[in-house]
Amino acid sequence: MNITLQVWRQAGPDVPGGFRTYQVDGISPEMSFLEMLDVLNERLGGQGEEPVAFDHDCREGICGSCGVMINGRAHGPQLGTATCQLHMRKFENGATIVVEPWRASGFPLIRDLVVDRSAFDRIVEAGGYISVDTGSAPDANLIPIPKVVADTAFDAAACIGCGACVAACPNGAANLFTAAKISHLNLLPQGQAERWTRTENMVEVMEEYFGSCTNHGECEAACPKLISIDFIAMMNADYIKAKFNNRRLVSQN
């Protein structure tokens, strides 16, 4: 296969960037998209041009490191597939492919296709956990959890934290990510004690960094784990309840 790439190059956050066009010939359709970028980088190196920086690691679609905009779509054309699992057989021979970094103000650019997603860690820090010190846990089978509840919690917990939901959102909102983290814990019996403080705190940290949700649904379409926007509805419901519940708790103190 022969393809033409238009790749966003930017040496750092404070210098202007722009598209560069590269002709990449002799690509195998069995290659993954990132292996195609490896080939580009190997060739650029041979010509004395600095390779294109992009985040990647496991190349199995689970670590959440990789992710670029491919022809304007987060992670490219294949549904439920992270960039590393996308293969060149999904493109036509002779195609032009536009490659950009995630573009969202919550994810400042570091270099080329690499952005800073540490705001996601700040959201989790605000309450994305169950407070249980090591050693204090009771026997695991003490609390039966209906299979359907455990399965739904897993569906939310499957989030890989790649940021495609934010990149796909016209508002740069992180509601799908935050909702997945909150719902995973709020669905489970172990998560009830901190349910209302968790929800309020995480939503409020989310709003410091990211835009607001207006129900476009682009996030669900871009999510490599196909996480449902139903979780956003659950988060919104819990957020309203949290506002009442938390105030009631305050008045009791």
Next chain:
Amino acid sequence: MTVHLDSKVPEGPISDKWENHKFSIRLVNPNNKRQFKVIVVGTGLAGASAAATLGELGYDVEVFTFHDSPRRAHSIAAQGGINAAKNYRNDGDSVYRLFYDTVKGGDYRSREANVHRLAEVSLNIIDQATAQGVPFAREYGGLLDNRSFGGAQVSRTFYARGATGQQLLLGAYSALLRQMEAGTVRLHTRSEMLDLVVKEGRAVGIVVRDLVTGEVASHSGHAVVLATGGYANVFYLSTNAMASNATAIWRAHRRGAAFANPCFTQIHPTCIPASDEFQSKLTLMSESLRNDGRIWVPKNADEARAPDQIPEADRDYFLERIYPAFGNLVPRDVASRAAMRMVDSGKGVGPLKNGVYLDFGVAIEREGRDAIADRYSNLFDMYDRITDEDPYRVPMRIYPAPHYTMGGLWVDYNLMTTVPGLYSIGEANFSDHGANRLGASALMQGLADGYFVLPYTIGDYLADQLGQDVVPTDDPAFTEVEAEVSGRVDGYLSANGSRSVDWFHKELGKIMIEHCGMARNQSGLSKALSDIPALHEEYKTDMRVLGSNETLNQGLERAGRVDDFFELAQVMCLDALEREESCGGHFREEHQTEDGEALRDDENYAHVAAWLWSRDPDKPELVKEPLEFDNVALTARSYK
């Protein structure tokens, strides 16, 4: 300098050792814990769980990862499950049985006391993870479900669909971030440890490079914990993540930490075969698939029919045939070598004839597509995305690939290396798996070390340092190492050679997989030992790294990692040459039974081979720790 390896295994019956030890080691008073600073490098299962637990206990913890977030560590990719001797199935499991299976599975090359402790704390891990909200698979009654894994005849593996590692890591990560919020843990992301600092024989800190700004900086602590994973990427193509590397443990080795059993590497039987020369990594298909999948090859090497056209009579279910007792669930090393023999005899399947079939036809017929999808849908989907074949209809093609490294830094019972104050946990140490790791035991060991072992044992070392300040980072011990690190970085940038770092890495990988892979022999290893240093010399002068130190430079990051792989590769081959027996993942062709099974030599090789750096990579010093088996009888490992 000769080091005496004191394993510090406590006295007493095997089942009392850990209890007795916890009582006899020194403790640090809760109010004094905050005076101690502990550095943790790596945020996988072992590192994140250790850092979180040390933070909960009140220690002042600084944790480092080269990723952009602690959640990216490669533990996240573990699929199948985690073992624990809960006996929820009522099928005869017990702590002793898990201990026994693990010692046997490791082909009698692990330390009994460590393995028994691992089996004991396996119970607590499941409780802890469940309390954190890890969504383990459940039955309709709401209780936890289990599956079987290789090397065991009981169902003791807990799982969360095909993403158990992800869910356990997210649990440990959430505990870690909770401690950051509490202020006991400080996190440094995109920071790579490039050297260890030792002063007056003790580990006192580390030197790291900020991967975004290039700044080289020192951090000091009362103790340093390395949880930096394994080194299977020395083979270039492996199931490890692209950035997984050995630099932290290798640099610690060069500063005095003994490296144990480097030749014990695991080739995992169920990976997707390579499709072309551009392949950048190999993808694992969880071992749990062997619960329901049947492995076979055509009986006839010239077979040209599609798999569904080949009748039963023309198929060879070779694992079921050779190992009727364990069938498709034999341990990984046994399954891998059997598949290799089939492919070598020309019966391989697929376009490159480089795989064997893993067939779910019978399971789907028996239980229905939905039941199979419920267990493995994400694995089946991943296989489909990579190969463009639907495993619900066409058998998967699989082939062994380097996956896990049982070798690592030598540690005593307290998980301390031969450098006082330097600890190593998880895959980075050598401790619990002997010559072969059983499936679903890596997650167990990483979390055992991090949650339940290191947080106790580290107190024993710290207790006598009460009142002592950390060594300041302007001490010559730090500034000299910083200068060395900066010198190395500048050296890579100024080499100006003609070949990329990746090219050299691929060449090194070819040497290693050919001569130090699934089967090894004296002449091959000797050849590798002359080829590797020659390639390393070429690397130093002919490598090409573009760009500068002061910005994100991924080529520069790789240059240092590959540099260290060369020296590690040498000691792996030396160790494989020295060990004149076959055991677990180490198969010496000179030492096999008539029907091709591994032949151990317990008389001469029932020991841990620990290597000490001597400044000359050709001549490290070998020190042996004899292994004593008081509980498990050494027998020929049979899965027939």
